[in-house]
Amino acid sequence: MNRTANSILDEKFLDVRAKLLEVAADFDRIDRAASDEGPLSGQSRDHRERLGEAINILRSDGADRAERLQKLFSRDYESSWRKEMQI
Amino acid sequence: MDYIDPHIHMVSRTTDDYATLARMGCVAMSEPAFWAGYDRGSVDGFRDYFHQLTDTEPKRAAQYGIQHFTWLCINAKEAENVSLSRDVIAMIPEFIDKPNVLGIGEIGLNKNTKNEATVFLEHMELAIKFQQQILIHTPHLEDKYQGTRMILDMLSDDSRIDRSRVLVDHVEEHTITEVLDRGFWAGMTLYPITKCTPERAVDMIEKTGGERLLANSAGDWGPSKPTAVPDLIFEMRRRGLSETLIRKVVYDNPMEFFSQSKNFTFTLRS
Ligand SMILES: [Zn+2]
Numbered sequence: 001m002n003r004t005a006n007s008i009l010d011e012k013f014l015d016v017r018a019k020l021l022e023v024a025a026d027f028d029r030i031d032r033a034a035s036d037e038g039p040l041s042g043q044s045r046d047h048r049e050r051l052g053e054a055i056n057i058l059r060s061d062g063a064d065r066a067e068r069l070q071k072l073f074s075r076d077y078e079s080s081w082r083k084e085m086q087i
Numbered sequence: 088m089d090y091i092d093p094h095i096h097m098v099s100r101t102t103d104d105y106a107t108l109a110r111m112g113c114v115a116m117s118e119p120a121f122w123a124g125y126d127r128g129s130v131d132g133f134r135d136y137f138h139q140l141t142d143t144e145p146k147r148a149a150q151y152g153i154q155h156f157t158w159l160c161i162n163a164k165e166a167e168n169v170s171l172s173r174d175v176i177a178m179i180p181e182f183i184d185k186p187n188v189l190g191i192g193e194i195g196l197n198k199n200t201k202n203e204a205t206v207f208l209e210h211m212e213l214a215i216k217f218q219q220q221i222l223i224h225t226p227h228l229e230d231k232y233q234g235t236r237m238i239l240d241m242l243s244d245d246s247r248i249d250r251s252r253v254l255v256d257h258v259e260e261h262t263i264t265e266v267l268d269r270g271f272w273a274g275m276t277l278y279p280i281t282k283c284t285p286e287r288a289v290d291m292i293e294k295t296g297g298e299r300l301l302a303n304s305a306g307d308w309g310p311s312k313p314t315a316v317p318d319l320i321f322e323m324r325r326r327g328l329s330e331t332l333i334r335k336v337v338y339d340n341p342m343e344f345f346s347q348s349k350n351f352t353f354t355l356r357s
Contacts, residue, residue, distance in 0.1 A: 002327050066287065070261035074232035081237055085201045087208070
């Protein structure tokens with residue numbers, strides 16, 4: 001790593017701002033439809049909750065947010081899978 | 088800078104792409120066998136495809152000064168059909184001594200099913216029997232973590248597998264550490280939608296140091312960018328990373344990994 005935190009933030013500020021705006025507008029669009037047509041249900045509601053958890057990860061500390069986000073969106077791994085699949 | 092794309096599906100690309108890659112510095116590439124966008128109906132469909140991979144593509148590439156290598160298998164998606172898979176696995180030895188074949192790949196999992204795992208293990212047997220290197224496809228999105236762990240289990244449970252001759256591809260932030268820590272090579276795929284951007288890939292290079300790490304475009308028939316490796320080179324330069332490290336990831340590492348295959352004869356530019 002040969003760049004300062006300040007220089008990285010300065011470089012990415014507009015980019016991150018734009019990405020956050022896209023997410024905000026996506027959520028607004030969902031909410032507008034929900035107030036007109038009824039609330040989210042089933043898998044869509046689960047997905048919306050998952051996106052909320054993802055935002056909590058973004059708000060947390062630590063330089064492993066990308067990894068934690070990936071795991072949030074992953075199916076669980078069971079080390080006993082070979083026994084269960086009989087393979 | 089000269090570079091090698093270790094995972095690109097040139098049968099899906101135009102001759103113009105070969106020309107562009109050559110101008111961008113691509114000197115060699117390896118093309119794993121994979122899904123064609125539809126399920127093939129018979130073992131003869133695969134025989135024709137392997138002919139294309141071992142004869143047609145090397146000739147197309149050579150016109151642009153690019154050396155083309157390949158890997159053979161039935162991909163994880165079609166592996167759901169176990170009987171067809173067995174026919175294909177039995178036919179692969181017809182092609183295994185062709186001069187551009189580096190090994191068996193890209194084998195792996197897609198939806199992490201029992202049939203896929205069965206066919207994966209049978210491919211492993213084939214690779215062991217013919218002392219072939221292995222190139223592995225890990226699943227996408229929510230299936231990646233589980234599928235990668237399952238693949239690593241199958242490989243690690245078999246003491247005949249030499250981990251330094253296995254490349255586990257499409258690693259991301261949540262799978263890269265496990266792959267490298269267990270002694271395998273890891274490949275990052277730069278892909279517009281389901282995989283990794285050049286920026287995230289460079290983050291992973293910075294975090295791991297780039298040892299046993301490769302980067303590829305996986306350019307295929309879907310939304311993909313065959314020139315993604317030059318994008319990675321550009322991002323590394325932009326961050327001020329050393330030319331030695333850049334060269335290691337895009338040239339020295341693939342060279343070192345491929346050199347373990349007896350068919351890898353690379354002619355340096357004079
Ligand atoms: Zn592929």
